[in-house]
Amino acid sequence: QVQLQQSGPGLVKPSQTLSLTCAISGDSVSSNSAAWHWFRQSPSRGLEWLGRTYYRSKWYNDYAVSVKSRITINPDTSKNQFSLQLNSVTPEDTAVYYCAKGVNWFDPWGQGTLVTVSS
Amino acid sequence: DIVMTQTPLSLSVTPGQPASISCKSSQSLLQSDGKTHLYWYLQKPGQPPQLLISEVSNRFSGVPDRFSGSGSGTDFTLRISRVEAEDVGVYYCMHTMQLPYTFGQGTKLEIK
Numbered sequence: 001q002v003q004l005q006q007s008g009p010g011l012v013k014p015s016q017t018l019s020l021t022c023a024i025s026g027d028s029v030s031s032n033s034a035a036w037h038w039f040r041q042s043p044s045r046g047l048e049w050l051g052r053t054y055y056r057s058k059w060y061n062d063y064a065v066s067v068k069s070r071i072t073i074n075p076d077t078s079k080n081q082f083s084l085q086l087n088s089v090t091p092e093d094t095a096v097y098y099c100a101k102g103v104n105w106f107d108p109w110g111q112g113t114l115v116t117v118s119s
Numbered sequence: 120d121i122v123m124t125q126t127p128l129s130l131s132v133t134p135g136q137p138a139s140i141s142c143k144s145s146q147s148l149l150q151s152d153g154k155t156h157l158y159w160y161l162q163k164p165g166q167p168p169q170l171l172i173s174e175v176s177n178r179f180s181g182v183p184d185r186f187s188g189s190g191s192g193t194d195f196t197l198r199i200s201r202v203e204a205e206d207v208g209v210y211y212c213m214h215t216m217q218l219p220y221t222f223g224q225g226t227k228l229e230i231k
Contacts, residue, residue, distance in 0.1 A: 047222040109167035
């Protein structure tokens, strides 16, 4: 079955870039029938969809307006994974970040990564 | 953005008793394809959300039949016919009608 394994630092300094990776097993990031998403969860914002990447003869990305100027989600076909980069982070970006597979619903999810933004 | 509103925000239920959670969306979740893009997730402590119900009423693989979903348009309900200890956690409704996908605030289920 499909499994997602997240990796990346748990502490990022303000104004720097948050970078996380989601490694896929049991499926392909280039699948024509899947989409790959990032979410985050914090006490103040609840569960929040951040964006997605997917392949339909070419690559597409969509991002939440709240982070659109700061976010990049990239597929890496050589490693069968996808990544999240969030620039210019502030303490407001402190959250548990999740990756997930899905088109209309989301399953599976990564294990979650707590990212704290602090100097 | 579509706003998802859940009630109640917390529930305390005796094992074996039923439980019900309401979810209302700020606009209809019925798509032109005839599907209603309303989903229910359960997040157990320390875990990511797990899918319970898809498209209003379809139990996901492995979900016990004590869980059921109903509703249409903008009003939806998740029911647990007989609550068990393993059902504790936070329940979320979510839509994928349009971007951005949004979640309800969550309903925390505790066992009495």
